[in-house]
Amino acid sequence: xxxxxxxxxxxxxxxxxxxxxxxxxxxxxxxxxxxxxxxxxxxxxxxxxxxxxxxxxxxxxxxxxxxxxxxxxxxxxxxxxxxxxxxxxxxxxxxxxxxxxxxxxxxxxxxxxxxxxxxxxxxxxxxxxxxxxxxxxxxxxxxxxxxxxxxxxxxxxxxxxxxxxxxxxxxxxxxxx
Numbered sequence: 429x430x431x432x433x434x435x436x437x438x439x440x441x442x443x444x445x446x447x448x449x450x451x452x453x454x455x456x457x458x459x460x461x462x463x464x465x466x467x468x469x470x471x472x473x474x475x476x477x478x479x480x481x482x483x484x485x486x487x488x489x490x491x492x493x494x495x496x497x498x499x500x501x502x503x504x505x506x507x508x509x510x511x512x513x514x515x516x517x518x519x520x521x522x523x524x525x526x527x528x529x530x531x532x533x534x535x536x537x538x539x540x541x542x543x544x545x546x547x548x549x550x551x552x553x554x555x556x557x558x559x560x561x562x563x564x565x566x567x568x569x570x571x572x573x574x575x576x577x578x579x580x581x582x583x584x585x586x587x588x589x590x591x592x593x594x595x596x597x598x599x600x601x602x603x604x605x
Contacts (some may be wrong), residue, residue, distance in 0.1 A: 447476060461580070464531045464602040468521055469506045469513055473594040481505045482525075496537055497574065501525040507542065511587050513598050518544050525557070538566075540602075549573020551602070553582055568604060580604040 474480045481503055488498025507519035523538035533556050540551040550573065555566040564583040571578050582602040589596035 437454070439599070449470075460605050462604045464604070466518060466542070466600050466602075467508045467511050467515070468584065468600055469508055469595065469597045470503070470598070471505075477593060496527065497526055497529050505537075507540065507600075511599070513595070513597075518542055528556070534567075547574050549575040550576050551578065551604075552574045557575075568602065575604070578604040 447520040459567055469481070471481045478579040480574055482501060485502045486498075487496060487498040489496060490599045491497075491499075502522075502524055504520055504522040508515040509518055510516075519540065519542040521538050521540050523536060524538045525534045527534055534555045536555045538553050540553060541587065542549065542551075549571055551571040552569050554569065555564055557564045561581055566584065568578065568580040568582055570576075580603045582600055584598040584600050587599040
């Protein structure tokens with residue numbers, strides 16, 4: 429008999445928890461997503477007026493191959509409004525990267541710093557980035573300024589440049605809630 433009364437009580441507690449989460453914002457409303465769009469410019473080789481943005485900072489084994497175990501890289505790309513390297517600069521994206529030799533990917537961390545009329549602050553993003561992929565997905569875990577308490581995801585897609593060129597440009601589409 430005791431079991432029969434516990435089931436409705438457990439259901440009531442679960443229902444109350446779901447209602448409380450929906451009032452607190454823990455349940456995501458798709459209508460509340462904000463979308464940002466910008467271009468991240470990465471320069472592999474220094475050119476006049478455009479310094480390299482990626483650097484292998486440490487190599488534990490002395491092997492400077494891109495995917496060598498123990499390597500650590502630092503980067504600071506420019507964030508622009510458009511795909512052209514003469515479009516308006518709206519921020520910077522410093523970060524670090526560590527290769528995953530077995531799967532030919534990189535563990536990437538970036539701090540996207542944007543300074544526009546609408547958006548002023550930073551976003552922290554992480555990714556298991558596949559260099560050969562046309563696009564990669566990033567996790568947005570928080571931020572500062574107008575991005576305080578934001579979460580979401582980002583997709584970066586190759587927009588210009590790539591293999592055999594000194595630079596590459598990525599379109600970033602960031603979805604925040």
